[in-house]
Amino acid sequence: MDTLHIYNTLSGKKEPFEPINPPFVGLYVCGPTVYSSVHLGNCRTFISFDIVNRYLRYLDYKVRYVRNITDAGHLENDADEGEDKISKKARLESLDPMQIVQTYSLDFHDKMAIFNTLSPDIEPTATGHIVEQIEIIQNIIAKGYAYEINGSVYFDVIKYAEVENYGALSGRKIDELISGTRDLDSQDEKRNSLDFALWKKASPLHIMRWKSPWGIGFPGWHLECSVMSTKYLGESFDIHGGGMDLKFPHHECEIAQNKAAHGKHAVKYWLHGNMLTFEGKKMSKSLGNSILPDELFTGEHPLLTKGFHPMVVRFFMLQAHYRSTLDFSNEALEASEKGFFRLMTAIKLIDSLPVSDITEVDIENHSKLFHRAMNDDFNSPILIGHLFDLVKVINSISDGRVKTNQETIDKMKALINDFVIDVLGLKPVDEDGNQSVLNGLMNLIVEMRKRARLSKDWDTSDAIRDQLNELKIIVKDGKDGATWEIK
RNA sequence: GGUCUCGUGGCCGAGUGGCUAGGCAAUGGUCUGCAAAACCAUGUACAGCGGUUCGAAUCCGCUCGAGACCUCCA
Numbered sequence: 001m002d003t004l005h006i007y008n009t010l011s012g013k014k015e016p017f018e019p020i021n022p023p024f025v026g027l028y029v030c031g032p033t034v035y036s037s038v039h040l041g042n043c044r045t046f047i048s049f050d051i052v053n054r055y056l057r058y059l060d061y062k063v064r065y066v067r068n069i070t071d072a073g074h075l076e077n078d079a080d081e082g083e084d085k086i087s088k089k090a091r092l093e094s095l096d097p098m099q100i101v102q103t104y105s106l107d108f109h110d111k112m113a114i115f116n117t118l119s120p121d122i123e124p125t126a127t128g129h130i131v132e133q134i135e136i137i138q139n140i141i142a143k144g145y146a147y148e149i150n151g152s153v154y155f156d157v158i159k160y161a162e163v164e165n166y167g168a169l170s171g172r173k174i175d176e177l178i179s180g181t182r183d184l185d186s187q188d189e190k191r192n193s194l195d196f197a198l199w200k201k202a203s204p205l206h207i208m209r210w211k212s213p214w215g216i217g218f219p220g221w222h223l224e225c226s227v228m229s230t231k232y233l234g235e236s237f238d239i240h241g242g243g244m245d246l247k248f249p250h251h252e253c254e255i256a257q258n259k260a261a262h263g264k265h266a267v268k269y270w271l272h273g274n275m276l277t278f279e280g281k282k283m284s285k286s287l288g289n290s291i292l293p294d295e296l297f298t299g300e301h302p303l304l305t306k307g308f309h310p311m312v313v314r315f316f317m318l319q320a321h322y323r324s325t326l327d328f329s330n331e332a333l334e335a336s337e338k339g340f341f342r343l344m345t346a347i348k349l350i351d352s353l354p355v356s357d358i359t360e361v362d363i364e365n366h367s368k369l370f371h372r373a374m375n376d377d378f379n380s381p382i383l384i385g386h387l388f389d390l391v392k393v394i395n396s397i398s399d400g401r402v403k404t405n406q407e408t409i410d411k412m413k414a415l416i417n418d419f420v421i422d423v424l425g426l427k428p429v430d431e432d433g434n435q436s437v438l439n440g441l442m443n444l445i446v447e448m449r450k451r452a453r454l455s456k457d458w459d460t461s462d463a464i465r466d467q468l469n470e471l472k473i474i475v476k477d478g479k480d481g482a483t484w485e486i487k
Numbered sequence: 488g489g490u491c492u493c494g495u496g497g498c499c500g501a502g503u504g505g506c507u508a509g510g511c512a513a514u515g516g517u518c519u520g521c522a523a524a525a526c527c528a529u530g531u532a533c534a535g536c537g538g539u540u541c542g543a544a545u546c547c548g549c550u551c552g553a554g555a556c557c558u559c560c561a
Contacts, residue, residue, distance in 0.1 A: 032561075045561035075559070085559075176489060177557075243561030273561070280553065284560055319510070320500060325554075332499040335511035381501050385509035395525055
């Protein structure tokens with residue numbers, strides 16, 4: 001593919017990417033609910049869309065990337081007594097909800113930076129857009145697609161479905177949805193179990209509360225994305241992304257809200273990233289099989305044999321296509337780790353390649369294949385496959401088996417920079433004073449000194465100790481062997 | 488139960504009608520004091536059965552298995 005094609009969930013097909021107002025591109029991605037630490041599954045989605053963002057920018061589109069922070073309105077469940085996740089956590093820990101929000105927003109940003117994802121251009125919060133959310137609710141009520149009851153406002157899905165296709169995105173049919181609903185909870189004040197909350201009345205327990213025309217309450221979860229995406233990207237924008245698990249009902253509700261309020265579907269291309277699985281099952285907090293980024297970096301987790309560098313984890317994720325599930329395992333991570341370092345080692349070789357007058361390398365062809373891979377719905381695993389073809393070429397040049405000239409080397413370097421550093425967002429890792437390497441080295445030196453001492457080779461033993469002293473490393477001989485520390 | 492997706496060689500994972508994906512692991516070789524690295528070579532992989540076709544991992548049907556969504560989830 002010579003131009004970018006992306007898979008649109010709405011049509012179920014790969015479509016040529018044609019922005020509404022080129023060269024501008026509006027990109028909205030559903031961000032996290034900040035009531036606990038992000039786990040690896042969450043991170044995968046944001047890394048997937050980081051690639052989308054990066055490649056669009058590489059193609060010189062003027063991207064406005066909006067990713068929200070859900071800091072209110074996300075309910076524990078759909079029942080009437082459903083409690084806001086953040087509100088609940090705050091109550092349980094006797095904290096102000098905004099402390100929870102701050103703690104986990106910082107954690108989220110920290111992890112996104114560690115994974116080398118680019119920051120969104122705008123990162124709006126639900127609590128910062130209460131006024132806009134109230135306005136759109138009033139609008140939807142005025143259009144007749146929402147009703148108030150006991151201080152809460154619900155979207156009338158049945159009425160909406162009479163004129164619009166509710167389920168267009170997720171491929172669901174309204175009749176099947178109605179018959180398929182399980183709970184026949186008589187407590188439910190909604191007209192139909194499919195209806196979803198636009199505004200919820202706050203119970204006395206609920207500490208996050210705002211004034212509204214319907215009394216004290218808080219906004220429904222689905223609403224914020226409709227409001228904030230259109231506020232910052234316009235009533236029609238190009239790409240809306242999110243995890244596959246948000247397709248229904250979250251994104252379906254977003255579409256319904258937008259159509260009810262503005263009479264049109266806001267989004268041109270819907271993109272959905274697939275799940276990270278563990279032993280075949282979706283990694284999620286509720287299943288208790290989630291792994292936190294820090295646990296993976298340090299290896300401090302019962303299911304992990306060792307720690308992995310964030311760039312290795314990123315590389316691992318990019319070796320699968322964003323629309324496929326990816327199964328997490330120690331073995332798979334270890335394979336990626338070796339591959340990643342093979343790639344990085346080859347890249348470092350470029351600067352010291354022998355230069356010839358002639359070239360046997362068709363760098364333009366590599367470039368073409370790289371572009372073709374990414375143009376095909378951001379196919380990063382194919383790109384990585386092609387990168388390893390180039391790795392082989394680089395190593396062969398280094399070994400003197402293949403000849404190439406300076407011009408080709410320059411182009412190669414630029415190409416690697418574009419695709420590895422800019423598009424895939426991978427960066428070399430080895431230079432930042434790796435503690436485990438230091439420990440390994442010191443263990444080695446201490447062991448060699450021990451051997452010298454056992455054979456009463458005091459000259460060698462003392463020379464090692466003195467030279468380490470000069471490096472500000474103190475060796476201390478104790479009863480149980482030597483220890484060391486940095487002065 | 489309903490809707491949908493997936494099942495690729497030891498592992499991970501691309502690929503949607505004919506052309507070696509790739510990484511890791513494995514085996515043989517070149518190189519090397521020995522290793523490592525690198526390079527070269529090596530895999531009757533497409534859940535099963537049946538069908539369509541000159542030709543199927545790829546399309547269709549059935550069977551088996553796994554998963555996702557239908558309730559909060561990236």
